[in-house]
Amino acid sequence: MKYSSAIHPSDEVKKFHRIRNCMFLSxxxxxxxxxLFQPMLSDLCRSFQVDLPTSSLAVSTSTIGMATGLLFFAFKADAFRREKLMGMALLLSSLLTIASSFITGFMWLLVINFMKGFALSGVSAVALAYLTDEVDRSVIGLAISLYLSGNTIGGMSGRVASTLLSGWGGWQYAAALIGLVSLLLGYIFVRKIPASQHNIRRKLSVRQQVNQMKILLGQPVFLRMYGIAALSMGTFVSVYNYLSILLESPSFGLPHQWVAMIFMMYITGVAGSIVTGTLSDRYRPEVLLQASLLLMCIGLSLLWIQQLVAIIVGLGIFTFAFFSAHTMASRIVSIHAGEAKSSATSIYWLFYYAGSSLLGSLTGIILSQYGWNIFVGVLLILLMMALATSFHAVYYRMSWALKKLHRS
Known part of the structure; x- marks a missing residue:
């Protein structure tokens, strides 16, 4: 029986607290x-004697592994118990992170990072499904918001910690310590996560699943949200990949510990998700998505002004707006997916991480060859494409609604 604070006994309350805490830790x-390696690209350049675009592959291979794993688990996730899959994923990825600290060849680092991303996809593929099945509807919003907060805080703290630790002892020291902490979190998760009581395993053939995905990819509203996910995430990762390079350059000359603070801007991202989620009860998600993408463009434009105050303000606006846009795009996908929510959201995450991987590396080439101003200009074009796509999605939906009204 699922938790409800009014009628369920104390052991159900404890179960909810354990689920909430474990999912936050995951x-x-x-x-x-x-x-992990996003703020340490300059360290990798020096350690392995590679250029900046090549060093960014240390991040991209992890997200490519995540995207590949999500595609795999879209077909195979139902073959595992969800809590066991997540536990195995956390432990295996931690061991791979620790192993990466002993690597002396760059290609082997990329291989391990791909494997780590694939392992971590075992958590992302089933986490929301586990929460939806195991937590009462009256508190599901709280549980999911805490899980997503854990995602954001984990991304922020990992980046800050790796920047500081690599500054003190090198990138190997940072990787080893973060891997050990993650291993501890994985151990706590395995020991404390309640066994699934409502995991209904649906037996769909590969052909049925492929057909379901083809139907989703044939719907314009989904294609446009997937495109927006890829473009906005690719832009977001590109900024955070390479901004530290600018701030450590002679133009600014900031030390490691100050550069680490740029990742504290993720706090504005948490605020963006909460504010937009609240407003979505009163305004259409499509309108909020458009406003968020427009705000991303404004924040990104401020990065053209190579002054520290403008960069800080611009980055704050940009980060706030990105998480707002991501919240609305994923919500639109969920609203329209009906009974195909798992497949629809899996494809959404696939495009999300594919954009992170491809654009996150390709824009590094632009930065290396043409400089910061052209780099920001290209990112702004990508965001404007996402904004145009969002307007087109609303136009398509209005046209569809008018046709339906006319037929009735």
Whole structure:
């Protein structure tokens, strides 16, 4: 029986608290590990004698592994018990993170990072489904918001910690310590996570699942949200990949410990998700998505002004707006998916991480060859494409509604 504070006994209350806490810890671990190397690209350049675009592959291979794993688990996740899959994923990824600290060849680092991303996808693929099945509807919003907060805080703390630790003892020291902490979190998760009581395993053939995905990819509203996910996430990761390079350059000359503070801007992202989620009860998600993408463009434009105050303000606006846009795009997908929510959201995450992987690396080439101003200009074009796509999605939906009204 699921938890409800009014009628269920105290052991059900304890179960809810254990689920909430475990899922929060899983979010911390996943995103601390996934973007571990993002603030240490300059360290990797020096350690392995590679250029900046090549060093960014240390991040991209992790997200490519995540996208590949999500595609795999879209077909195979139902073959595992959800809590066991998440536990195995957290432990295995932690061991791979620790192993990466002993690597002396860059190609092997990329291989391990791909494997780590694939392992971590075992958590992302089933976490929301586990919460939806195991937590009472009256508190599901709280449980999911805490899980997503763990994701954001994990991404922020992992980046800050890796920047500080690499500044003090090198990137190997940072990877080893974050891996050990993640291993501890994984152990706590395995020991404390309640066994699934409502995990209904549906037996769909591969052909049925492929057909379901084809139907989703044939719907314009889904295609446009997937495109927005790829473009906005690719832009977001590109900024956070390379902004530290600018701030450590002679133009600013900021030390490691100050550069680490830029990742504290993720706090504005938490605020963005909460504010937009609240407003979505009063305004259409499509309108809020458009406003968020427009605000991302404004924040990104401020990064053209290469002054520290403008960069801080611009980054804050940009981060707030990105998480707002991500919240609304994923909500629109969920609203329209009906009974195909799992497949629809899996494809959404696939595009999300594919954009992170491809654009996060390709924009590094632009930065290396053409400089910061052209780099920001290209990112702004990508965001404007996402904004145009969002307006087109609303136009399509209005046209569809008018046709339906005319037929009736």
């Amino acid at each position: 979010g911390l671990s996943v995103f601390a590990q996934l973007y």
